[in-house]
Amino acid sequence: MKIAIYPGSFDPVTLGHLNIIKRASKAFDKVIVCVMVNSRKTGMFSPEERLDFLRRSIQMDNVEVDTYSGLVSDYAKIKNAQVLVKGLRAVSDFEAEVQMAMVNSQLNKELDTVFLPCSPKYSYLSSTVVKELARYNANLEDVLPREIIEDIKLRMEERRGVCDDKS
Ligand SMILES: Nc1ncnc2c1ncn2[C@@H]1O[C@H](COP(=O)(O)OP(=O)(O)OP(=O)(O)O)[C@@H](O)[C@H]1O
Ligand SMILES: [Mg+2]
Secondary structure, eight states: OOEEEEEEOOTTOOHHHHHHHHHHHHHSSEEEEEEEOBTTBOOSSOHHHHHHHHHHHOOOTTEEEEEEOSOHHHHHHHHTOOEEEEEEOSHHHHHHHHHHHHHHHHHOTTOEEEEEEOOGGGTTOOHHHHHHHHHTTOOOTTTSOGGGHHHHHHHHHHHHHHHHHHO
8 A cells, every 4th residue: 555644834734735635645545644743843823723724624535634743754654654745836845855855765765755746826825825815814715725714814813812912
């Protein structure tokens, strides 16, 4: 069985991520979307919130979601996964991703990285861009899975309230 891991922060999942997840689910028997928890990068949403957004956005039967706080190469060993999936938006993603792929294959000789070119429709999209749009109440239909739009707006509104109170 070909098992692939799609790692990332997913803070939150965007339509760009979902496009990669759908395509990977057709190419592999099982895909595990893994929210990588990084103690130096806390992000806007908690790992549990990010998992919840992912679960509500994903409809494919062969896709699972999980969270892990160590090295992705170790996580792949635990899950018996042979492949890491990465989405490439621009040449700027390429350099760092190729370096990461080399590091990961050094750490886990059974592990290879497969790059999927992003859909041109989503080439400008990142979680950072989505959060910026949400902050200014822009229309989110073209950037976020529809199942989570209202919830993200609500949570960002709450957080804005908290930040404003502090200042
Ligand atoms: N629009 C997109 N199309 C295709 N792949 C994407 C897109 N956005 C991100 N990816 C890929 O998804 C994976 C996870 O990326 P990550 O969690 O850093 O998301 P991000 O959208 O870049 O968020 P951030 O703004 O926080 O960096 C990476 O392999 C990244 O290249
Ligand atoms: Mg990124």
